[in-house]
Amino acid sequence: MTLVMKFGGTSVGDAAAMRRTAGLIAHSQKEMGATAVVVSAMSKVTDLLLRGAHGAAVGDEDGFRQAARELREKHGAAVNELLARHPERPAVAAELNQFIDRFEALCQAVLILGELTPRALDAVSGMGEQMSARILAAYLRREGYDAQALDAAELIVTDNNFQSAAPLMPETAAQCQRRLRPLLDSGVIPIITGFIGATVDGVLTTLGRGGSDYSAAILGQALAANEVWIWTDVDGVMTADPRYVPTARTIPQLTYREVAELAYYGAKVLHPKTIRPVIENGIPLRIKNSFNPDHPGTLIVGDNVAANGAIKAVTAVANLALITVEGKGMMGVPGIAARAFGAVADKQVSVLLISQASSEQSISFAVPGDAAERVIASLEQAFAAELQRQDVDRIWAQREVTIVTVVGAGMRGTPGIAGQIFSALGQNGVNVIAIAQGSSECGISLVVDAADGGTAVNHIHALI
Ligand code: ADP
Ligand code: ASP
Ligand code: MG
Numbered sequence: 507m508t509l510v511m512k513f514g515g516t517s518v519g520d521a522a523a524m525r526r527t528a529g530l531i532a533h534s535q536k537e538m539g540a541t542a543v544v545v546s547a548m549s550k551v552t553d554l555l556l557r558g559a560h561g562a563a564v565g566d567e568d569g570f571r572q573a574a575r576e577l578r579e580k581h582g583a584a585v586n587e588l589l590a591r592h593p594e595r596p597a598v599a600a601e602l603n604q605f606i607d608r609f610e611a612l613c614q615a616v617l618i619l620g621e622l623t624p625r626a627l628d629a630v631s632g633m634g635e636q637m638s639a640r641i642l643a644a645y646l647r648r649e650g651y652d653a654q655a656l657d658a659a660e661l662i663v664t665d666n667n668f669q670s671a672a673p674l675m676p677e678t679a680a681q682c683q684r685r686l687r688p689l690l691d692s693g694v695i696p697i698i699t700g701f702i703g704a705t706v707d708g709v710l711t712t713l714g715r716g717g718s719d720y721s722a723a724i725l726g727q728a729l730a731a732n733e734v735w736i737w738t739d740v741d742g743v744m745t746a747d748p749r750y751v752p753t754a755r756t757i758p759q760l761t762y763r764e765v766a767e768l769a770y771y772g773a774k775v776l777h778p779k780t781i782r783p784v785i786e787n788g789i790p791l792r793i794k795n796s797f798n799p800d801h802p803g804t805l806i807v808g809d810n811v812a813a814n815g816a817i818k819a820v821t822a823v824a825n826l827a828l829i830t831v832e833g834k835g836m837m838g839v840p841g842i843a844a845r846a847f848g849a850v851a852d853k854q855v856s857v858l859l860i861s862q863a864s865s866e867q868s869i870s871f872a873v874p875g876d877a878a879e880r881v882i883a884s885l886e887q888a889f890a891a892e893l894q895r896q897d898v899d900r901i902w903a904q905r906e907v908t909i910v911t912v913v914g915a916g917m918r919g920t921p922g923i924a925g926q927i928f929s930a931l932g933q934n935g936v937n938v939i940a941i942a943q944g945s946s947e948c949g950i951s952l953v954v955d956a957a958d959g960g961t962a963v964n965h966i967h968a969l970i
Contacts, residue, residue, distance in 0.1 A: 547634020742804030835897025
């Protein structure tokens with residue numbers, strides 16, 4: 507049996523959390539066999555690193571010096587508590603200080619150059635995981651386990667798309683067989699940095715914010731693991747984000763597609779890219795609470811399990827803009843949509859949802875709010891001739907919209923669900939601006955004004 511277990515930022519957020527996490531790891535190795543552990547940075551650390559680097563790029567030296575102080579304090583406190591009177595403490599503390607010195611040196615270089623490249627940003631933001639993995643491994647050793655911190659730069663080989671790198675799976679699998687499998691076979695517990703990888707040339711990359719979940723799935727595939735477990739700070743995947751809907755409940759079982767839909771449309775509990783490696787290899791995925799380990803959490807299973815007709819969950823993505831290209835001259839003209847999305851892609855912006863009016867007189871699509879300006883400029887350029895001929899009348903953005911997504915694989919075959927959703931919204935004064943069927947056909951997405959987002963989520967949740 508091989509298990510991959512990932513612990514998120516709060517699960518390694520301070521000495522107490524790391525102690526609990528170490529207990530769960532030890533228990534897993536004893537009960538279930540080979541356990542590869544993936545860790546995130548301690549909570550808030552990645553934000554601190556990124557803020558420091560971005561500040562440096564605009565000349566804010568105080569900002570990154572302050573970030574460095576906070577990093578020293580946070581990691582120092584954990585080390586002092588977990589490794590007190592342990593012979594390894596000075597060496598681990600010195601190693602962490604070296605990382606933070608390097609953070610300051612990199613920020614200093616960015617400050618002087620006045621430029622922050624994506625590559626430098628990855629070098630800086632990956633340090634959080636490099637530090638947390640070292641602390642946790644040393645603590646496990648102190649507790650008598652044979653643990654070893656391991657940088658995923660040695661395991662996950664990626665392309666050079668910094669900040670959102672994609673794994674090269676054959677190379678990654680080979681590295682894992684070479685470097686990781688022997689450790690597992692000899693009873694070592696590898697504590698692997700989440701979030702990071704490296705190019706074929708060894709340059710550090712990151713997989714995107716929240717990407718440690720994805721790291722676990724990649725390693726799960728590379729090791730042909732029996733299961734992948736994501737340990738977080740809530741009792742599994744819930745019917746809504748419990749921060750916004752206090753009555754949210756755990757969903758005991760979800761299909762890959764349902765959870766993919768939820769993750770894609772804003773449920774932060776799982777990074778959306780986590781699903782593909784596990785689904786393609788039929789690896790069961792569990793989401794559990796490291797602060798409440800006896801709770802069974804959520805099990806993600808194959809898409810063939812019988813779906814009942816109910817709505818299972820509701821989620822939301824805020825801070826979006828809905829861009830509309832409209833004009834009577836668009837009807838029946840081939841290639842308009844292709845050109846519109848080409849113009850968006852040129853700006854490296856991804857589209858979250860598309861909705862086309864049946865008359866073909868308008869296409870609307872949602873993009874991140876901070877991209878609206880450059881997307882419109884790009885569309886105006888692409889359709890300059892049509893705008894002049896008035897085949898396209900208008901290209902405009904409705905700012906401050908939220909996508910609310912309702913998920914449940916059985917909804918499709920069950921009449922009346924959409925009716926219930928729309929009456930719940932209508933009765934509560936929420937105007938639906940656009941509608942689209944979700945990307946994996948097990949959800950319905952609605953675009954509403956940002957001010958209505960919370961009301962919409964709560965009233966749809968009341969139907970569950
Ligand atoms: P980690 O650091 O463990 O990766 P994250 O903060 O990335 O944790 O994700 C866990 C958080 O996701 C929860 O604390 C919760 O607020 C949020 N969340 C959003 N939607 C959901 C949902 N449907 N079910 C559970 N948690 C959700
Ligand atoms: N530490 C990284 C982040 O904050 C990755 C993760 O937590 O999954 O984005
Ligand atoms: Mg996360």
